[in-house]
Structure formats: C-alpha cells, structure tokens
Amino acid sequence: MDILNEMTIDFLSKSQNEAFARVVVAAFASQLNPTLDELADIKTAVSEAVTNCIIHGYENTVGIIRIKAILRENEIEIWVQDWGKGIEDIEKARQPLWTSKPELDRSGMGFTIMENFMDKLEVESTPGKGTIVKMYKTIKSKN
C-alpha cells in the first residue's frame, strides 16, 4: 500500500509528554478521517507505549523517545522507540498482569491494552540498547 504521509517526532522522556504524544499522533491520524472511537484507541495505545519508555526503558531518567507514524490509505502504523535498557524477556513482558515494577503500582496491563486497542503489535528489543514497539490499526473511514 502506498504511503500517504509520514511524520517523526523526538521528545524527552518526561511524563508531561505522555499527553503531548497522544495528542500529536491523534491529530496526525485524523487525516485518515477515523471515528472518535478509533482515535481514542490510538491515543490509548500511544500512551501505553510512551509510558513504557519512560518507566521501563529509561527508568525515570531523561532520554529521547521517538515516534514515527505512517499513514496508508486505510491504515496507520506507529513506531514508538527508546534507547533505554531494553526488555530481557519480551514474551513475559507481554503477558497480562505481569510487571517488573509491582512496587510502583504498575498494573502490568500496558501491552495487553495496546494489543486490544490496535490490530497488530510487534516488539523488537535488545537489552542495553533499547526497544521499538510497532503498532498497526486499520481505519474504517467515516466516508
């Protein structure tokens, strides 16, 4: 499928930027004319991915988070990347309710929510190097 549009943003891993990231990606996605529900799904998934970078990737230190979004005719592809500590066991991390940080009131539902709200989720990670989460969602345009 042809690429209609693409954008990349870099920002610091500060928790104030979670809302910023959601709004930016939702605004960009609105070019595909998604429904409000689809936009809410995208915002939720982006929020989870960015929060993971902040809490787990950089463990509340300051690093760069990169979001890339690609629009195709009826699909959005979103990459959320950090250069933090990486994930040792991706399978385990993706399990519902599993968290490496229960002491921080983490629910362990991040990946489960991303999987539920998007159509497809891919996780690539190298311990010590960083993580990329790639998410795909078909947009059933209102028109």
Next chain:
Amino acid sequence: MGVTFKAYNDILIVNLKGELDHHMARIVKEKLDEYLARQTFKKILFNFKYVNFMDSSGVGMLIGRYKHLQKIGGKMGAVNIGKQVKRIFEISGLFNIIPCYKDEIEASEKM
C-alpha cells in the same frame, strides 16, 4: 487537571479531573495518600465525571489504593464512567474489585 476531595457521610469522594495517565496517576496517588494519612476513610468513591481518558497507569493507581483499603476492611467504588474509561475497566477486570454506581446516593446506600 487535578483532584479534589469531599466527604459524603462515611465516604471519601475523590473528584478526578483530566486524563488519568502515568503523569496524573502519580499526582492523584500522592494527594490521596496525603489526605488519608490525615483522616481515615474506609470507603472511597472515585468520580470520573471529568475524566475522558485513562490508561494502565490509572489502573495501577486504583489497584494500589484498593490493596491498601483491603487491609483495613475498606471498599472502593466508581461513578460517572465514560466510554473509554469503561473499556479500560473491562479489559483490566477492574469492575470485579471496583463496582460502578449510578451516583453518589446509590453508592452511599450500597457501599
């Protein structure tokens, strides 16, 4: 964005306003724990009327408060849940531990 508290009979109503993500969840947790350190409540009711977004960080915050309440034999409830928040409640199984009520009056009767 913020959190305000109101005592209603023996229930502490926590009025949330904003998007309950990791950023806001930390603020709510801090302020609520601070409030509960001064005055004990066994029943806590979260009002979601002005929350149109929540993610797993909100879930974690709620479960954390629930665990604390469980230790003292307390209860938790929620009112005015919107569409997106409801989906998060469903996926994460929160309804099993945090019943949802029509309003404060129903909550005070059933909690």
